[in-house]
Structures are given as C-alpha cells and as structure tokens.
Amino acid sequence: MLKIKINGSEFEVKKGLTILEACKEVGVEVPTFCHDDRLKPSGTCRICVVEVEGARNLMAACSTPVTDGMVIWTESKKVVDARKEILNLILANHPLDCLTCEKSGECKLQDLCYKYGIKGSTFKPNKKEYDVDESNEFYYSDPNKCILCGKCVRVCNELQCTGAIGFAQRGIKTHVTTPFDKGIANSTCVSCGNCVAVCPVGALMPKKKMKYRTWEVKKVRTTCSYCGVGCQLYLLVKDDKVVGVEPYFGEPNRGLLCVKGRFAYNFINHKDRLKTPLIKKNGKFEEATWEEAYDYIVGRLTEIKEKYGPDSIAGLTSARCTNEENYIMQKFMRAVIGTNNIDHCARL
Amino acid sequence: MTNSIAEIEDAEVIFIIGSNTTENHPVIGTFVKRAKNKGAKIIVADPREIELAKLSDVFMQLKPGTNVALLNAMMNVIIEENLQDEEFIKERCENYDELKEVVKDYTPEKAEVITGVKADLIREAARIYAKADKACILYAMGVTQHATGTENVYSIANLAMLCGKLGKESCGVNPLRGQNNVQGACDMGGLPDVFPGYQKVHIKENVEKFEKAWGVKLSDKPGLTVSEMFHEAIKGKLKALYIMGENPVISDPDTKHVIEALEKLEFLVVQDIFLTETAQYADVVLPAASFAEKDGTFTNTERRVQRVRKAINNVGQSKADWEIIVDIMNRMGYKCSYKSARDIFDELAKVTPQYAGIDYDRIENEGIQWPCPTKDHPGTKILHKDKFARGKGLFKPTKYRTSAEQPDDEYPFILTTGRILYHYHTMTMTGKNEGLMKIAGESYVEINPMDAKKYGISDGDLVEVTSRRGSVRVKAKITDVVNEGVVFMPFHYADGSANVLTNTAYDEVTKEPELKVCAVRIKKA
Numbered sequence: 001m002l003k004i005k006i007n008g009s010e011f012e013v014k015k016g017l018t019i020l021e022a023c024k025e026v027g028v029e030v031p032t033f034c035h036d037d038r039l040k041p042s043g044t045c046r047i048c049v050v051e052v053e054g055a056r057n058l059m060a061a062c063s064t065p066v067t068d069g070m071v072i073w074t075e076s077k078k079v080v081d082a083r084k085e086i087l088n089l090i091l092a093n094h095p096l097d098c099l100t101c102e103k104s105g106e107c108k109l110q111d112l113c114y115k116y117g118i119k120g121s122t123f124k125p126n127k128k129e130y131d132v133d134e135s136n137e138f139y140y141s142d143p144n145k146c147i148l149c150g151k152c153v154r155v156c157n158e159l160q161c162t163g164a165i166g167f168a169q170r171g172i173k174t175h176v177t178t179p180f181d182k183g184i185a186n187s188t189c190v191s192c193g194n195c196v197a198v199c200p201v202g203a204l205m206p207k208k209k210m211k212y213r214t215w216e217v218k219k220v221r222t223t224c225s226y227c228g229v230g231c232q233l234y235l236l237v238k239d240d241k242v243v244g245v246e247p248y249f250g251e252p253n254r255g256l257l258c259v260k261g262r263f264a265y266n267f268i269n270h271k272d273r274l275k276t277p278l279i280k281k282n283g284k285f286e287e288a289t290w291e292e293a294y295d296y297i298v299g300r301l302t303e304i305k306e307k308y309g310p311d312s313i314a315g316l317t318s319a320r321c322t323n324e325e326n327y328i329m330q331k332f333m334r335a336v337i338g339t340n341n342i343d344h345c346a347r348l
Numbered sequence: 349m350t351n352s353i354a355e356i357e358d359a360e361v362i363f364i365i366g367s368n369t370t371e372n373h374p375v376i377g378t379f380v381k382r383a384k385n386k387g388a389k390i391i392v393a394d395p396r397e398i399e400l401a402k403l404s405d406v407f408m409q410l411k412p413g414t415n416v417a418l419l420n421a422m423m424n425v426i427i428e429e430n431l432q433d434e435e436f437i438k439e440r441c442e443n444y445d446e447l448k449e450v451v452k453d454y455t456p457e458k459a460e461v462i463t464g465v466k467a468d469l470i471r472e473a474a475r476i477y478a479k480a481d482k483a484c485i486l487y488a489m490g491v492t493q494h495a496t497g498t499e500n501v502y503s504i505a506n507l508a509m510l511c512g513k514l515g516k517e518s519c520g521v522n523p524l525r526g527q528n529n530v531q532g533a534c535d536m537g538g539l540p541d542v543f544p545g546y547q548k549v550h551i552k553e554n555v556e557k558f559e560k561a562w563g564v565k566l567s568d569k570p571g572l573t574v575s576e577m578f579h580e581a582i583k584g585k586l587k588a589l590y591i592m593g594e595n596p597v598i599s600d601p602d603t604k605h606v607i608e609a610l611e612k613l614e615f616l617v618v619q620d621i622f623l624t625e626t627a628q629y630a631d632v633v634l635p636a637a638s639f640a641e642k643d644g645t646f647t648n649t650e651r652r653v654q655r656v657r658k659a660i661n662n663v664g665q666s667k668a669d670w671e672i673i674v675d676i677m678n679r680m681g682y683k684c685s686y687k688s689a690r691d692i693f694d695e696l697a698k699v700t701p702q703y704a705g706i707d708y709d710r711i712e713n714e715g716i717q718w719p720c721p722t723k724d725h726p727g728t729k730i731l732h733k734d735k736f737a738r739g740k741g742l743f744k745p746t747k748y749r750t751s752a753e754q755p756d757d758e759y760p761f762i763l764t765t766g767r768i769l770y771h772y773h774t775m776t777m778t779g780k781n782e783g784l785m786k787i788a789g790e791s792y793v794e795i796n797p798m799d800a801k802k803y804g805i806s807d808g809d810l811v812e813v814t815s816r817r818g819s820v821r822v823k824a825k826i827t828d829v830v831n832e833g834v835v836f837m838p839f840h841y842a843d844g845s846a847n848v849l850t851n852t853a854y855d856e857v858t859k860e861p862e863l864k865v866c867a868v869r870i871k872k873a
C-alpha cells in the first residue's frame with residue numbers, strides 16, 4: 001500500500017494505480033474527455049491534469065502512476081487555470097448551440113464549462129464547417145462538435161475491432177471520418193453504436209424517433225432480449241415509452257452492444273403490438289375480454305383432456321421468455337394438464 | 349459454455365466451428381477479435397468465408413455436413429504426432445482406446461476427400477490447437493443443426509478431452525446459444541424428458557420429488573419434442589397445442605408440414621407480442637407483455653442468471669406470460685398464488701439444484717453463473733474443473749455419416765442456412781425496425797461466381813430455389829463467401845423463406861432438425 005495525500009487528506013491506496021484511478025478509489029472526481037477504463041490511457045485531452053508537489057509541470061492524472069508519499073492537488077489554482085485554458089481553446093471552434101443540442105444535460109464539455117464558469121472563448125472564433133454525416137440509419141456524426149478526444153476511433157478499432165473510423169488530415173483540419181470521407185453508410189461500420197456511447201459531446205448521437213432531454217428519461221437496467229450473449233443495458237423511458245437504449249459498463253458485455261440490442265427497440269411500443277385477446281369466430285379474429293378468452297381456453301382444454309387424455313395436449317415454451325415463465329409453463333403442462341409434452345424451439 | 353465469455357479474450361488459440369460469431373453473437377465476436385489483436389491464433393471451420401475466416405490463421409472451408417470427418421482427422425493427426433494430453437486422458441477420461449481405434453481411419457487425406465479441406469490445413473489446425481496451453485472451442489448451430497448434430501458435439505468434446513483443454517481457464521467447449529434465453533428455457537425443464545435442472549422424468553425419485561413440491565401426481569413418460577408434436581398432430585393424435593412466444597411457421601424446417609399440423613389441431617392457443625405467422629392459425633390469441641414490461645431473469649450462454657426489469661407499463665391489455673399461465677392454472681383448479689416473478693424464482697430455486705443459491709438480491713448488480721448450489725457460493729466460471737459431472741470424461745468416438753440429403757443431378761446444390769447481423773430469428777421484433785429493414789430488407793441467396801456464370805445469373809437477379817419440399821424466389825447475391833456447389837440463405841424472412849426448402853430429417857437424440865444441409869436446384873426466374 002502507498003500513502004498519498006489528495007487535496008490535503010491522507011489516503012492509503014494499492015500500488016500500480018494511476019493518479020486518476022487512485023482519485024476514483026477515494027471518491028475524488030477528476031474530469032476527463034479522452035479516458036476510458038477499457039483502453040490504455042492516451043493522455044491527449046489534458047483536461048485531467050493535476051498538480052503534484054515537487055513536479056515541475058502539471059501531470060496528466062490518467063497516465064501518471066501514484067508513488068509513495070505523493071501529494072496531489074486536483075483543483076488548485078494552477079490546475080483550474082490550465083483546465084480553463086483548454087476549455088477556452090475547445091470553445092473557439094465549438095458551436096455554442098446548447099439550447100438545441102441533443103447532448104445538452106449529459107455533455108462533458110457543457111458540464112465542465114459550467115463548473116469552471118466559461119461562457120465562451122476569448123480566442124478568435126474558428127468554427128469548423130463540415131457536413132453532418134447522416135448516412136447511417138441509427139446515428140449521425142457531426143464533426144463540427146467533435147473535440148478530437150479520439151475515444152470513438154479507439155473504441156471502434158481496439159474494442160469493437162471493426163475499424164470503420166479513423167482520423168483524417170492533420171492540425172486544425174484533423175477530423176474523425178471513414179476512409180476517403182465516403183460516409184459511414186459506405187464504410188465497414190456495423191452500426192453497433194459503441195462509438196456513440198463514448199462520445200463526451202454531441203458529435204456522435206443516436207437518431208431519435210422521439211425527442212427527449214436526458215433529464216426527462218428514466219433509465220432502467222435490464223438484459224438484452226435478442227441473443228444469448230445477454231448484454232446488460234439501460235432502457236431509456238419517457239412518458240411510459242422506451243425511447244432509447246444505452247449500454248451498461250459491466251459483465252458480460254463491458255459497455256459494448258450490437259446493432260440489435262442498441263437500436264432495435266422500437267418493437268416494444270410498435271403500433272402492431274397485440275393489445276387484447278382475440279378469439280377466432282367463423283375464421284375471423286374478434287376482440288375478446290380476458291375473461292372470455294380464459295373461459296374458452298379452460299373449457300376447451302378441459303374437454304380435450306377428458307376426452308383424449310392429457311397426452312393429447314402439448315405446450316411450446318419459449319427461449320424468448322424469462323426463466324420464471326418457462327418454469328411456470330412447464331409446471332402448467334406437467335402439474336395441471338398432466339403431460340410431459342413440453343418443448344421449445346431451442347434447436348432452431 | 350463450459351467457460352466464460354471474458355476468458356475468450358485471453359485464449360492463445362480460438363477454434364471456431366459452425367459459428368458466424370460476429371453476426372450471431374456480435375459482442376462475443378469482439379472478444380475473439382481482441383484476442384486476435386493480442387496475438388491469439390484463430391482457426392475457423394465453416395462452409396462460408398465468414399468475417400472471422402478472413403482474419404483467421406487457418407481457415408477450413410468444409411463442405412456442409414462434414415464436421416465429424418474433419419474433427420476426426422484433427423484427432424488422427426494429434427494422436428499420430430503424439431500431441432495428446434496423456435496425463436489428462438489417464439486421470440480424467442475413459443474409453444480412449446476406442447477413440448484411437450475409430451479416428452485411426454480418418455487420415456487427413458481421407459478427410460480431404462470428404463470435407464474438401466486440404467489435408468495440410470487440417471494438420472496445421474490440429475497442431476496449433478493441440479500445442480496451445482489455452483485453447484477454446486466456440487461452436488453454434490453450424491454444428492448442432494444437422495441430423496448428425498449429437499455426433500458433431502461428441503466429436504468436439506472428444507477433441508477437447510484428447511488435448512486436455514477442459515476445466516481450465518480460457519479453454520473449454522463453448523456452445524454459443526442462439527436465442528436470448530435458450531439456456532434458461534432448458535434449465536427450467538422446457539424439454540420433454542426432464543424436470544427443471546435436467547432431472548429426468550422417467551426416474552422415480554425425481555417424479556416423487558416434484559410430486560411433493562407441486563402437490564399432484566405426475567407422469568413419468570417422456571413427452572413429445574417439437575418435431576414429434578407436429579407429426580402427431582398430422583396423425584390426429586395430438587389435439588391441442590399451447591404456444592407461448594414461438595413462431596414455428598417460420599423457424600421450423602418444412603413450413604408446409606408445420607402449417608398442415610397446426611390446421612389439423614382441434615385447438616390452438618398462441619400467446620405472443622405480435623400477431624405472428626403462427627398466431628394466424630390459432631383459435632385464441634393472447635397478448636403478451638414484452639421484456640420491457642416485466643420482471644424476471646434470463647440465463648445467458650455462459651450460464652449467467654441476470655435480471656430483466658420492468659421499465660414501462662404493459663402495452664394495451666397485455667399481460668406477462670407468467671401471469672397469463674398462472675391465471676389459467678388457477679382457473680383449471682390448480683391453486684397458485686405467485687404475486688411476482690420473484691415468488692416464482694424463489695420456488696424454482698428450491699427445486700433446481702443449479703440455481704439453489706441464487707436469488708434476486710444476489711443478482712441485483714451482477715448476474716451469477718450456475719451451478720450455484722448455496723447462498724454463499726460465488727457461482728461457477730469454469731465447469732469440470734476437477735472432475736466431470738459423471739466422474740470420468742467419456743470419449744464417445746463417432747463415425748462420419750453423410751447428411752440425410754445429398755446433392756444429385758436433379759438437385760445439384762447444397763443449401764445451408766443461417767442468421768445475419770441485422771435480424772433476429774423470425775423477425776417478429778427486428779422486422780419492425782425501419783433502419784434494419786432498410787439495410788437488410790429482403791431475403792437473398794448467396795451463389796458462387798462460377799456457379800452464377802454457369803447458370804447465367806447476375807448479381808441482383810431474381811432466382812428460383814427449389815428443393816424436394818418447395819420453392820421460393822429470392823434475389824441472387826453473387827459472392828465467393830460460398831464455395832462452388834454450395835448456396836446460402838438467411839432463414840429470417842417470411843417472404844422468400846429458407847424453411848420452405850429445408851429438410852425435416854432430424855438428429856435421433858436431440859431431435860434437432862437438419863437445417864444446415866439440404867439439396868436444391870437454382871434457376872434464373
């Protein structure tokens with residue numbers, strides 16, 4: 001264990017941590033743009049700088065290991081000035097359209113400008129003029145808002161391993177794009193949205209079918225209902241409707257999702273959902289109440305069971321339903337109908 | 349899976365057979381690719397040049413339906429070159445001599461004739477797999493959906509045991525389960541021969557255990573499998589069917605046969621979230637709540653029991669599937685008083701030994717992998733660590749048998765089927781998504797450029813694909829992803845449905861149908 005001091009308080013932390021990790025362990029927040037726990041630190045954005053007593057320069061918390069006896073200040077005047085300067089620089093070429101920006105409320109840039117009281121840039125404005133890439137069905141890319149933290153590129157290349165996007169050009173013209181600027185739809189992008197999930201600003205955003213502000217939605221953690229990986233995700237709910245999905249950062253998917261889990265949620269509130277029981281009369285379905293449907297089902301099943309025996313009845317349970325429902329379905333067949341005729345389409 | 353998803357990333361060798369991982373289990377696909385980036389070697393055996401084949405170290409593009417011959421040949425090489433794990437075999441396995449005897453015949457040269465894979469590639473794959481410390485095998489329905497599915501799975505297990513790659517970190521035999529809760533549906537006894545927890549229904553003690561737990565007399569006669577249900581319905585012996593959340597009209601082989609069966613029934617109940625193709629044949633359709641409207645648990649492919657949580661109120665008058673069934677049970681005179689999914693879970697944990705130590709509180713934040721026998725057990729990442737469930741691991745040597753249907757003059761192509769990234773199963777859910785439909789809106793058939801030329805078919809042409817069971821018209825996709833003599837169709841689509849063509853021949857043991865191989869002919873429509 002190492003003894004360190006952060007903002008005047010003493011702590012003991014494990015060996016081998018970075019300053020950022022040590023701060024996180026003891027509950028001191030250090031802002032980041034380019035950092036992602038799943039990636040090696042890149043130290044490009046510099047917003048995580050902290051003051052280490054005895055060091056000549058400010059240190060990037062994400063890539064500096066803690067050492068025994070280290071004395072760290074995360075919000076000293078020097079640190080705050082440096083961060084203000086970085087924000088000031090970013091804002092010189094960042095649109096100030098927070099009023100209508102979809103990211104408002106969960107934008108790291110906005111949060112930090114708020115925290116450090118930055119209203120705009122003191123530098124000469126040098127706004128970018130890129131076209132917004134709307135070609136993907138599920139998300140758009142607005143390079144004008146991009147702060148070049150590089151997380152999307154690294155996630156696509158190092159975690160998703162699709163390598164659809166990268167940096168193009170240099171210096172002031174650097175931007176994130178697909179090979180030859182051909183547009184996301186013409187790239188190898190598989191629409192997983194894993195890049196979108198890590199964008200700290202409004203540069204990569206899901207296309208919303210229904211508008212919502214982040215503070216208007218309730219997030220409910222659940223398990224993806226598509227394949228057997230069982231990715232953990234949040235359903236975003238507004239007005240009792242599912243309006244979006246975000247990944248959960250933990251086992252088994254570690255913040256990654258695929259196009260189905262991430263973007264194919266609209267079936268939930270689809271207009272074609274069955275809303276009432278239906279009973280077929282003269283070859284046509286007619287709406288019925290639950291009571292009518294239950295009476296009919298119970299009547300017919302009882303009749304058939306009495307006439308032909310329990311083994312004349314069978315049930316198909318479902319690989320799409322919950323464990324609880326599968327348990328109840330097989331119990332229904334075995335304990336109530338009296339047959340082991342129960343199976344599902346697992347093999348298909 | 350005997351092992352866990354996270355372990356894949358640390359494997360030295362990953363052998364992928366019959367799994368198009370990046371499309372069917374996309375997030376697991378990323379673990380494979382990250383392993384590759386960290387230096388792992390990738391071996392792929394598949395009839396199609398899938399994405400992972402492109403970045404593999406060894407790609408064996410085998411003829412559909414020849415898995416056993418390929419795997420036996422790999423074992424032949426391993427034994428021939430003395431690469432087997434003698435200690436593991438001696439201490440933990442039995443019946444090794446018979447395995448040796450059977451695989452002796454499968455020289456790589458002989459396998460080359462059967463599988464179409466060059467003998468040297470088979471040798472290389474065998475060496476790479478056997479020599480690694482951490483080597484895992486991933487497989488999916490390309491292995492199981494064959495009349496020889498059980499034999500395929502035995503062969504995979506034989507290979508892993510032969511090399512001592514079981515019960516260890518980043519090794520194992522890892523089936524990737526297709527639908528979200530296949531694992532759970534099986535665990536819960538959604539099978540005709542077992543109660544929850546794989547407790548056989550024909551064993552007296554098991555019947556007694558459940559009679560006591562449920563308070564009624566139970567049958568000890570194993571029931572019908574899905575395929576058998578349809579056969580019996582056509583014969584007029586099965587009279588009523590209650591389908592919860594399945595769409596066999598699209599997902600089952602030989603659509604015509606399924607429809608005939610459903611029409612023959614005296615009574616059909618279908619409970620689903622949409623009016624599916626199957627629901628059309630029902631006498632009563634009940635509106636079920638979607639996963640977003642209910643509480644419960646799913647068990648993923650690594651046996652992790654995870655929470656499903658209610659996010660919105662039920663749409664319309666829909667009810668959770670369990671609520672509906674409980675209502676009917678009560679009305680049929682079996683009193684049950686579950687108030688929530690949690691109540692049901694607590695009951696099932698009492699009778700399912702693998703789940704005994706799990707409850708909602710324990711999995712609030714992170715799911716637990718079964719077996720988890722007690723409340724203080726952390727769950728099980730790796731199965732068969734010190735011993736196999738049955739004690740010794742039994743080698744079950746198998747001989748190669750040809751698929752039920754072989755190409756001939758009339759039907760010269762082998763059709764193989766599968767899933768694609770942008771859709772799920774029968775599209776009940778993904779078919780409602782505009783974006784997905786724009787990217788992958790219609791069915792197609794993949795044809796090798798040489799075959800296309802022979803038949804005068806160009807990319808995008810409408811072609812007629814015909815098998816002994818039916819015929820469909822779909823667009824041609826000319827690609828060398830498939831070899832000559834092989835065509836591929838996704839099975840999701842109701843229009844241009846692959847399962848109009850597929851064969852109902854099924855595996856004797858698992859009754860899994862041979863969806864991966866049937867004979868067809870093609871012509872320009």
Ligand code: SF4
Nearest residue numbers: 156189190192193195
């Ligand atoms: S959506 Fe996925 S594949 Fe596409 S650019 Fe983003 S991370 Fe890469």
Ligand code: SF4
Nearest residue numbers: 224226227231258261
């Ligand atoms: S997000 Fe994709 S990979 Fe994950 S469980 Fe859902 S369908 Fe499977």
